[in-house]
Amino acid sequence: MIRDQIIADLKETLEKIGVMGFEPTLEHPVQMEHGDYSTNIAMVAFGVKTGLLDKRETAIHSPFDLAQLIVNEYKKIKRDYLEEIEPVKPGFINLWLKTDYLSTELAEVLKAKESYGSAKIGQGKTVIIDYSSPNIAKPFGIGHLRSTVIGQALYNLYRFLGWKTIGDNHLGDWGTQFGKLIVAIKKWHQGETQGLQIEDLEKLYVRFHEEAEKDPTLEEEARTWFKKLEDKDKEAQKIWQDCIALSLREFNRLYQLLDVKIDFAYGESFYQDKMEAVINEAKKQKLAVLSDGALIIDLTNLKMPPFMLLKSDGGTTYQTRDLACIAFRKENWHPDLYLYEVGADQTLHFRQLFSVASKLGLGKPEQFVHIGHGLIRLPSGKMSTRQGKTVHLEEVLDEAVSRSEKIIDQGETGRGLTPEEKKEVSLAVGIGAIKYFDLGHHFSTDILFDWEKMFQLEGNSGPYLQYTYARCMSVLKKAAIGHEFFQKAPRAPEEIAILRTLYKFPEIVILAAQTYSPNLLCNFLFDLAQKYNLFYNKLSILKAENPKLRAQRLVLTAATSQIIKNGLNLLGIKALEKM
């Protein structure tokens, strides 16, 4: 990658002038006029008084002087990629790449195709991604959409970079709430699960809480039933299993719609018989202490509340299961990295969990990462989140698909489509719009669903990218010649702008994975699509002035479409040939 090359060359240059021990960083200037890369290394090095400054006291009085010195030294060697390198006040160094050099990247894109942007940097390493993880007996709410969509994108990104990836859906299928649910089903549904829908389970659960306000003995009954469930009582187990089955039927339907596949779904209940071992280990290491009848791990020195291994009634907790889960994952997969894509409201839980896991020797702190996402809110109206109601994901997906149907019906884009194709396209555009809207926001921010923005064909949206891809494909299909034959001709500014964008894709993929930020990839794709559309509107491709120009523009079109497709694939969004 050119970035690595420039960093290596900068380091070599620094060594030559006696500035040691610095790791230069590169940025892409926001404005293209300021170059393709920029580094602040002269300012950093000048700030940290180096031995160099004493030796050359007469020549270097400012970061700019140092930048000038670095530039002069850098230029002494001929570098095939370098168009220009220049110091700018107060001490930045800007660097421009040769257009010819960038053109060679086009050939790379067309050669690598689906794998352009992939890398082997993760080879030999394993990452486990804990994502989606909805709760049994509750409808799949929009609360779990972000985890599902961001988690899947990270899974795809890491895999693309050569990591061994393991996805695990940590279903909420265990806990005292199942005692309540069993009581409710026995009392108000004759103990029958036949005919129950997931919404009914939710209602029964709510009813339990209402009635328990009036009659506290219900709570006691629920505890008894959860105990029975733990003791593998047949009746309790049957009701619980039926609830799981009917919830999974619903979840799987949604996963299918979302085109999400998660490798494993062990769920919390899987750790029933695995908690004892971690509890014993914590005792053995003298980390577990009794406190008011509960077994806890004290975290006062880290300024956190205690980690609860066993409650005073002897029951295990969400925390205990998560700890056992880490032990299991470690033993089973030896992951280098554990990623948890879970709402930011669980930040404290994960800080506690990771501290305890490292104390117990299950891993180093830096191996555990909580990617805490913000909330999704819906604007007021039919599906408002205002009243604190959970909004069902299915309603949201239905709305998205029906909006996309309308767009496709009204627009000229949908003309040549058969009814089946139309259906398929509406689904892909609707789901793509939702996913892109979610992924386009940094995970940590709260987002307000904005249907207009989500579907704007002229802005940063999923449909816009899909549309740009389809546009490229239609150009390529009409071209009688293959774009394989690669010709060089003078380039217009609109073409150069594309060239100066395309090559960044492999870098962005790495950065997005390393910072758990698929939104960086969204921004990149949007930028590329905009540049392509400017080019498309300004210059003739199929009717270019001469065959060389035509071939060159087709190659640009082919490379752009390939990168958009690879990017959308990573985001879990379908690239459509027609729409």
Ligand code: ARG
């Ligand atoms: N089921 C949980 C919830 O909905 C999320 C589980 C996240 N994963 C974990 N390992 N704790 O809140």
